[in-house]
Structures are given as C-alpha cells and as structure tokens.
Amino acid sequence: MEAAGLSTVILALVRDTAERLKPPRALCVPFPLGRPLGKPGDAAFQRSVLKAALRLTTAEEGPVLEDFPEEISDAAGEPLACPLPPRSRDDLPAAVDEALGLRAAYDRNLAAAGRTLVGRAYDADAIAEPIEGFLTIAEGGSWKELGLKGHPLQWSRDITSYYEEAAAALAGHVPEARAAESWFYQKTVTGKLLLDARATLKEAGEPYWFYLVPFTQDMELGRPG
Amino acid sequence: MSDQIIRKGTNSLELPDFPNPAFHRPPPLAEATVALVTSAGLQREGDKIWSGGDESFRVFASDERDLTFSQMSNNFDRSGIAADFNVAYPIDRLEELAAEGTIGAVAPRHLSFMGALQTVSTIISDTGIAAAKQLRDDGVDIVVLTPV
Numbered sequence: 001m002e003a004a005g006l007s008t009v010i011l012a013l014v015r016d017t018a019e020r021l022k023p024p025r026a027l028c029v030p031f032p033l034g035r036p037l038g039k040p041g042d043a044a045f046q047r048s049v050l051k052a053a054l055r056l057t058t059a060e061e062g063p064v065l066e067d068f069p070e071e072i073s074d075a076a077g078e079p080l081a082c083p084l085p086p087r088s089r090d091d092l093p094a095a096v097d098e099a100l101g102l103r104a105a106y107d108r109n110l111a112a113a114g115r116t117l118v119g120r121a122y123d124a125d126a127i128a129e130p131i132e133g134f135l136t137i138a139e140g141g142s143w144k145e146l147g148l149k150g151h152p153l154q155w156s157r158d159i160t161s162y163y164e165e166a167a168a169a170l171a172g173h174v175p176e177a178r179a180a181e182s183w184f185y186q187k188t189v190t191g192k193l194l195l196d197a198r199a200t201l202k203e204a205g206e207p208y209w210f211y212l213v214p215f216t217q218d219m220e221l222g223r224p225g
Numbered sequence: 226m227s228d229q230i231i232r233k234g235t236n237s238l239e240l241p242d243f244p245n246p247a248f249h250r251p252p253p254l255a256e257a258t259v260a261l262v263t264s265a266g267l268q269r270e271g272d273k274i275w276s277g278g279d280e281s282f283r284v285f286a287s288d289e290r291d292l293t294f295s296q297m298s299n300n301f302d303r304s305g306i307a308a309d310f311n312v313a314y315p316i317d318r319l320e321e322l323a324a325e326g327t328i329g330a331v332a333p334r335h336l337s338f339m340g341a342l343q344t345v346s347t348i349i350s351d352t353g354i355a356a357a358k359q360l361r362d363d364g365v366d367i368v369v370l371t372p373v
Contacts, residue, residue, distance in 0.1 A: 001353070001356075001357040001360070001368055002246065002247035002248055002249040003247040003249075003357075004354070004357035004358060004360075004361050005249055005361055006249060006357060006360055006361060006365060006366070006367070006368050007249050007250065007251035007366060007367045007368070008367070008368045008369075008370055009367065009368075009369055009370070010369075010370040010371075010372070011369070011370065011371050011372070012372070013372060013373070014232055014235050015232075016232065016235060016236050017235055017238070017240065020240055021240055021241075021243070022243070022246065023246075023370075024246060024247075024248045024249075032228055032301075032302050032305070033228045033231060033232075033300070033301035033302060033373065034301035034302035034303060034305055034306060034312075034313065034373050035302060035305040035306075035312045035313065035373075036312070036313055036371045036372065036373060037311060037312045037313065037315050037318070037371070038312070039312070040304075040305040040306075040308045040309035040311075040312040041308060041309045043311070043317070043318065043321070046311055046312065046315055046318045047318050047321060047322065050315055050318050050319065050322065050369065051322070051327065053369060054254055054259070054322075054327070054328065054367065054369070055254075057251050057254060057257070057367055058253075058254070060250065061248065062248045063246070063248075073228070074227055074228045074302060076227035076228075113307065113308055115270075115291075115292070115293055115307075115310075116293070116307070117293055117294065117295075117303060117306075117307050119293070120274050120295055153297070154274070156299070157295075157297075157299060160299065160303075161303065161307065164303065164304045164307065165304075165307055167304075168304060168307070168308060174304065174305065174308040174309070175304050177228075177302035177304070177305060178227055178228075178302050178304075179304075180304045181302065181303075181304070211297075211299070213299070214227070214299050214300050215300060216227035216230050216231065216300070217227075219230075
C-alpha cells in the first residue's frame with residue numbers, strides 16, 4: 001500500500017508480531033483480541049485510540065511503533081454472572097430446552113443492538129437443529145446423515161453467538177471481553193455439550209475438532225499434533 | 226488471560242518477510258482522506274459468508290451500516306463487535322473526526338479481508354495490490370488497518 005502511494009497505520013493487538021513485521025506505522029493497543037478500538041460503546045475512548053493512531057502519520061520516517069498507554073485485559077477468567085432459564089419442557093433435551101429458554105433475552109438484545117451474528121448456517125428460529133446435531137456428535141453418531149445445513153464449525157459459531165447475545169441482554173451491559181464466552185462454556189448445558197462434542201471429534205480423528213471451541217477454553221485436549 | 230496464551234502462541238508464528246518496505250508520507254491530517262481496512266470478515270446481511278482461507282476482500286460504502294461479520298476464527302472476543310461494530314470497524318468515529326476537522330475526509334469506500342489465514346500469498350501478489358489500487362483511485366491518503 002505504501003508503494004502505491006498510501007500511508008498506513010495499524011492498530012496492532014499483538015505487539016510481538018508488530019515488532020517482527022515492522023509495518024511503517026504501528027500503534028500497539030494492549031486491548032482484548034477482537035476489540036482493537038478497546039471499548040465497545042465508548043465513543044470518546046475509541047476516538048482517542050483513532051487519534052493516537054492517526055498522529056503517527058506525521059512522522060517523517062519509519063518504521064514507527066508506539067504503545068497506547070491504557071491497557072485492557074480480557075475477562076475469560078471471570079465468567080459473566082447471568083441467570084439461566086429453569087427447565088421448562090421435559091420432553092426436550094436439556095441443551096435445547098435451555099437454548100429455547102434464552103430466546104426472549106436473545107430477542108431483547110437483537111432489538112437493542114439492531115443486529116445479530118447468528119445466521120451463518122442457522123438463525124435463532126432454528127437454533128435447536130444444530131444443537132441436536134451436536135447431541136448426535138457427542139454420542140459418537142454421524143452428523144452427515146442428519147441432513148442439516150452447513151458444517152459443525154458454522155453451527156458452533158451460530159450457537160455461541162446466540163448465547164453470547166442473550167447473555168448481554170441478561171447481564172444488562174456489554175460483557176467484558178470473553179466473559180460471555182467463558183459463561184457459555186463453563187456454565188451452560190449447551191457449552192458443556194460443545195466441549196463433549198469436541199472431545200468425541202478428537203477421538204474420532206476428525207481434523208476440525210481443534211477449531212470447534214476457542215482453544216483456551218479447553219486446554220486439556222491440547223493442540224493438533 | 227486467554228489472550229495472553231494466544232499472544233504467546235504467536236511468538237513462534239512464521240511471518241512473511243518484507244525487505245526494504247516503502248514508507249510514504251501523507252498530506253497533513255486535516256487535509257487527508259482516510260479509509261479503513263479491517264480483517265474482521267465483514268459482510269452485508271445476506272451476503273455469502275466468509276469461508277476459511279479466503280484471501281479476497283469486500284468493499285463497503287462509507288454509509289453502509291447493515292453489516293455483520295463471519296470471521297471463521299473463534300479465538301478472539303466477539304461480544305464486543307456484536308454490541309458495537311466501531312470497536313473493530315470505527316466508521317462512525319472516523320466520520321466524527323472528519324466533522325470536527327481532525328481529518329480532511331472519510332473515504333467513500335472501505336475494505337474488509339478475513340483474518341486468521343494460514344497463507345497470505347494471494348494477498349501479497351494479487352488482492353492486496355488490487356485493494357491498494359482501488360483505495361488510491363478513491364483518492365485515499367491514509368489507511369487505518371484494524372486487525373482483530
């Protein structure tokens with residue numbers, strides 16, 4: 001881009017990579033991965049980050065690497081405190097019952113946020129289907145014979161987004177980074193199901209097992225060899 | 226804590242080598258046109274979802290807000306972006322900086338790639354060059370890159 005006559009500045013979430021790559025201008029932002037502007041919903045803070053980055057374009061030569069002074073850590077170690085719905089339908093698997101019980105909260109978040117990340121393979125109306133797919137996987141069955149749309153990796157993204165968005169409404173605020181993720185995997189029936197499915201897929205030698213769950217949520221299973 | 230583990234893991238990542246990188250000085254900020262390029266895997270509602278290994282880029286007009294994202298990686302926080310896109314794609318903030326005169330103008334179009342790629346050879350040899358050309362053709366002076 002610089003060779004084409006553009007001046008670039010990167011918000012670098014990983015300082016080590018910026019040090020090694022030496023881009024022309026890097027503002028190292030010690031914020032949670034996924035939040036390069038630092039704080040969702042805080043326009044003043046985001047503007048201060050953007051201005052700090054843009055100021056680097058006044059440098060006469062490079063590479064330039066500066067650190068943003070305020071650090072924000074992720075909160076994976078502190079799962080979001082939010083209530084789960086009680087069992088309401090005994091005829092449904094617990095994970096499906098739980099997901100359906102969160103629907104009102106999901107809808108409240110959708111109305112407030114105006115968008116959803118759910119819908120890669122299944123939208124909220126059909127969220128029970130991929131959960132049932134994972135019930136089959138966790139029991140060692142073949143999901144390919146179920147006639148479901150998409151791939152388990154897509155299902156997992158839809159399910160986690162559904163839960164995380166419901167959790168934001170239940171908590172009443174935007175969760176700290178990874179706090180909703182940890183709540184999902186550590187506190188919910190469906191989160192436990194995904195961890196079980198991951199273990200079964202690893203056992204079965206399915207190559208995508210590692211990508212099903214954020215690997216920091218399940219360090220015991222290790223990394224692909 | 227999770228992020229610390231992932232950051233440590235990137236220490237051993239092999240990175241492409243850029244010998245003698247170019248360094249282009251822009252006009253003063255108050256006269257500069259600024260564009261955003263993110264790796265968040267942005268898309269419009271209803272567009273084809275991003276799939277793993279896709280080294281293409283997508284183009285968004287600066288007034289588009291009906292966006293979602295389908296980045297394949299789940300090893301970063303998604304709840305922030307779900308609540309406020311500006312935390313990764315600060316288009317509203319850029320408009321505010323233009324309105325107050327900090328920057329000259331917001332570019333007419335902005336780009337998204339999808340991160341978490343195993344290889345970037347197509348970006349280096351093809352799509353990255355096309356992206357740069359498009360931004361130059363749009364009169365862009367400064368590009369703010371926001372990987373997630």
